Amino acid sequence: MMKRFPILLTLSLLLCACGGKEPLNIPDPGPYKPLDPADLYPASVFKYGLKDLAKANGVMIGAEFTHGEYTGDDSLRVVLKRDFEAVTFGNEMKHDNIVSNTGSISFVWVDEMVRWAKDCDLKLFGHTLGWHSQQQSDYLQTLIDGAADSKAAAAAVREAHAEFVDKMVEHFDVYAWDVVNEVFSDDGAGSWRSSSNTQANYHVFLWGDYYEGGTKGFVDAAFKEAKEALQKYGKTADLYINDYNLEWNPAKLEALCKYAEGNPDVTGVGSQMHCNTDLSEDAIKNMLTRMVKTGKKVRISELDVPQGSIPTNTQADLIVTIFKLYLDIVPEAQRGGITFWGVSDKNSWLGKGKYPLLYNNAYQRKDSYLKLHAYLLERAGLEKDS
Numbered sequence: 001m002m003k004r005f006p007i008l009l010t011l012s013l014l015l016c017a018c019g020g021k022e023p024l025n026i027p028d029p030g031p032y033k034p035l036d037p038a039d040l041y042p043a044s045v046f047k048y049g050l051k052d053l054a055k056a057n058g059v060m061i062g063a064e065f066t067h068g069e070y071t072g073d074d075s076l077r078v079v080l081k082r083d084f085e086a087v088t089f090g091n092e093m094k095h096d097n098i099v100s101n102t103g104s105i106s107f108v109w110v111d112e113m114v115r116w117a118k119d120c121d122l123k124l125f126g127h128t129l130g131w132h133s134q135q136q137s138d139y140l141q142t143l144i145d146g147a148a149d150s151k152a153a154a155a156a157v158r159e160a161h162a163e164f165v166d167k168m169v170e171h172f173d174v175y176a177w178d179v180v181n182e183v184f185s186d187d188g189a190g191s192w193r194s195s196s197n198t199q200a201n202y203h204v205f206l207w208g209d210y211y212e213g214g215t216k217g218f219v220d221a222a223f224k225e226a227k228e229a230l231q232k233y234g235k236t237a238d239l240y241i242n243d244y245n246l247e248w249n250p251a252k253l254e255a256l257c258k259y260a261e262g263n264p265d266v267t268g269v270g271s272q273m274h275c276n277t278d279l280s281e282d283a284i285k286n287m288l289t290r291m292v293k294t295g296k297k298v299r300i301s302e303l304d305v306p307q308g309s310i311p312t313n314t315q316a317d318l319i320v321t322i323f324k325l326y327l328d329i330v331p332e333a334q335r336g337g338i339t340f341w342g343v344s345d346k347n348s349w350l351g352k353g354k355y356p357l358l359y360n361n362a363y364q365r366k367d368s369y370l371k372l373h374a375y376l377l378e379r380a381g382l383e384k385d386s
């Protein structure tokens with residue numbers, strides 16, 4: 001620990017000298033040993049933020065953050081403004097954050113975040129109009145309990161969803177929506193999600209139980225509602241179907257892509273990519289190639305990369321590989337962007353000890369950041385010390 005401190009201090013001083021206000025947080029060495037950026041390239045390379053380099057390569061780079069994270073820490077503002085072009089709110093646009101247990105709708109909290117994000121020049125991604133988790137199940141249950149019969153209960157639930165979509169689309173100006181999230185099961189056969197694989201816990205609600213045609217009926221309706229609301233309010237936005245484990249689960253990947261191909265209201269396919277360093281290049285290639293074949297926009301929506309079990313695979317190398325393959329395989333017109341699920345390791349949803357992101361606990365740039373920066377700079381053909 002004592003040995004590492006001067007390296008961190010040197011890193012902070014170097015970064016400060018390269019422009020941009022760097023937070024003066026007490027360095028948290030953790031188990032991670034940063035490289036000196038001078039080992040990779042001249043310090044003046046930092047005249048470019050990651051977003052400039054991503055843009056120069058024809059891809060939008062985004063990050064997720066939550067309400068708890070942005071209040072009271074200026075480091076996040078510095079990093080977001082410098083390095084990211086787009087943002088996804090981790091929780092605040094979800095059903096149970098917008099709809100109360102009596103069914104009233106409030107945007108007060110999230111509007112404060114929208115203003116803050118605009119101040120950081122961030123474009124907004126909408127997450128999410130339809131999910132099984134973090135739904136206002138208390139309110140939905142009162143609708144069901146108050147209905148005369150199961151037919152009326154189903155109608156009330158469907159109406160509540162349509163109203164939610166309408167109000168969300170009216171209220172937010174986003175470049176794209178996750179219209180549905182995680183609608184396929186993990187059974188390895190590409191089945192639609194069903195009650196049997198939904199956890200019966202707080203704010204979990206399987207909308208599909210109330211639609212003709214089950215979960216597929218729900219997904220069809222959600223895309224129709226989103227498209228109609230966009231038309232009604234004279235807005236445009238890409239409409240995504242999004243899921244996790246697509247890189248590991250070929251049946252789920254196939255089911256999602258097939259659905260997207262069959263529904264003209266779907267304009268994008270999203271892969272969360274909560275992966276780890278054991279992920280193979282072939283798995284990423286296969287996934288992206290299949291997604292591109294749909295002809296829709298292709299988005300990596302929730303990227304984070306903790307260490308897997310193979311010690312020689314590094315986070316930095318895998319992140320660079322993911323960007324390389326994305327840029328090689330996805331034609332520019334189909335690129336929906338790459339969003340990291342978080343900024344600093346300190347706030348990852350994976351919890352402590354996973355270190356899955358580009359910045360350490362003190363919002364300092366990690367090796368993965370430096371290598372990705374160097375890769376994008378070189379790929380864009382920009383001078384290292386210009």
Ligand code: 9MR
Binds near residue numbers: 066133181244302349
């Ligand atoms: O990042 C979100 C985290 O703060 C919440 O605790 C979690 C609860 O479900 O939801 C998180 O984000 C999820 C995203 O909305 C959908 N894909 C999986 C993400 C991680 O759970």
